Amino acid sequence: MQPQPSQPPLPAPPRIIENSLGMKFVRVPAGEFLMGSDESPEALAQDYPQYERKRLADLADEAPVHRVRITRPFYLGQHEVTVGQFRQFVAASGYIPESIADGTGGYGYNPAYDPAKSARGDAFEGRDPKYSWRNPGFAQDDTHPVLNVTWNDAVAMSQWLSKQEGHTYRLPSEAEWEYACRAGSRTRYPGGNNPQSLLQTANIFDADAAKNWPAWQAYALPGHDGYAFTAPVGSFKPNALGLYDMLGNAWEWTADWHDENYYARSPLNDPQGPADGTVRVRRGGSWHTWALYARCSYRNWNSPQTRYTLVGMRLLREVDEAGN
Numbered sequence: 304m305q306p307q308p309s310q311p312p313l314p315a316p317p318r319i320i321e322n323s324l325g326m327k328f329v330r331v332p333a334g335e336f337l338m339g340s341d342e343s344p345e346a347l348a349q350d351y352p353q354y355e356r357k358r359l360a361d362l363a364d365e366a367p368v369h370r371v372r373i374t375r376p377f378y379l380g381q382h383e384v385t386v387g388q389f390r391q392f393v394a395a396s397g398y399i400p401e402s403i404a405d406g407t408g409g410y411g412y413n414p415a416y417d418p419a420k421s422a423r424g425d426a427f428e429g430r431d432p433k434y435s436w437r438n439p440g441f442a443q444d445d446t447h448p449v450l451n452v453t454w455n456d457a458v459a460m461s462q463w464l465s466k467q468e469g470h471t472y473r474l475p476s477e478a479e480w481e482y483a484c485r486a487g488s489r490t491r492y493p494g495g496n497n498p499q500s501l502l503q504t505a506n507i508f509d510a511d512a513a514k515n516w517p518a519w520q521a522y523a524l525p526g527h528d529g530y531a532f533t534a535p536v537g538s539f540k541p542n543a544l545g546l547y548d549m550l551g552n553a554w555e556w557t558a559d560w561h562d563e564n565y566y567a568r569s570p571l572n573d574p575q576g577p578a579d580g581t582v583r584v585r586r587g588g589s590w591h592t593w594a595l596y597a598r599c600s601y602r603n604w605n606s607p608q609t610r611y612t613l614v615g616m617r618l619l620r621e622v623d624e625a626g627n
């Protein structure tokens with residue numbers, strides 16, 4: 304029997320791929336990390352002196368810090384889904400986003416609206432049919448992150464893309480999201496622990512945003528990140544994995560239900576969150592978010608029907624059996 308010719312080595316999989324809507328995805332390798340935070344309110348108070356103690360104590364769902372193993376590589380959106388990409392999805396699929404389908408609309412910025420005079424004290428006006436993914440009350444072009452999209456809208460876009468392309472698209476799990484956000488770091492932000500480091504790396508609640516919400520001036524980062532509302536995706540430095548805007552710009556839905564006690568029983572391998580629940584986790588903070596809530600470990604949540612001026616999405620494409 305003739306010896307088999309040796310196989311040439313398989314080419315390395317591409318680090319960045321682009322899909323049918325022009326969305327770019329970065330290959331994130333499998334690996335392990337420490338998820339969560341167990342910083343004490345006392346430790347946080349040193350760097351966040353203007354926050355009431357209750358706000359610092361209310362972060363207990365980030366503990367305990369626990370080891371997580373991501374057993375398979377995945378492709379994560381290099382950017383948040385943009386208005387232009389969501390527009391293409393809606394046009395090609397005929398999907399009617401939830402804020403329009405149920406007729407109640409979304410939330411938006413209105414300079415004439417005063418949070419102090421509203422019953423809920425909400426920062427934004429809504430729900431109102433004049434607001435939707437098309438209109439958050441301020442100007443956005445096609446390169447800005449889409450907002451006012453529900454968790455259900457994000458799942459619908461994932462399912463449509465999966466069918467179109469024969470690859471599995473979905474929202475990242477909370478663990479996948481935090482692993483990708485940290486990109487090997489153990490600090491509050493990929494650039495370190497200092498909230499001021501966000502000014503170079505994220506669009507959050509800075510001095511320019513605070514001009515429109517003067518009552519919350521004390522929570523604004525002193526300085527200018529250049530954007531009072533959303534920024535075109537990719538306007539800031541990427542993290543060590545080459546992912547942009549993981550912190551700030553738009554909150555990002557994850558796949559998981561929220562349970563404040565989940566970390567204590569989280570499995571080591573590929574945790575998927577609790578089996579059921581009422582609210583889905585969103586991560587990363589937004590253009591309107593204070594620095595304390597734009598840490599990689601911070602967890603927030605809403606019902607799957609929630610649509611809001613600050614909440615968007617980033618999609619994940621699974622690596623298939625062949626490794627592509």
Ligand SMILES: [Ca+2]
Pocket residue numbers: 506507508509511512528529530531532590
């Ligand atoms: Ca800003």
Ligand SMILES: [Ca+2]
Pocket residue numbers: 383548549550551552553554555587588
């Ligand atoms: Ca973001």
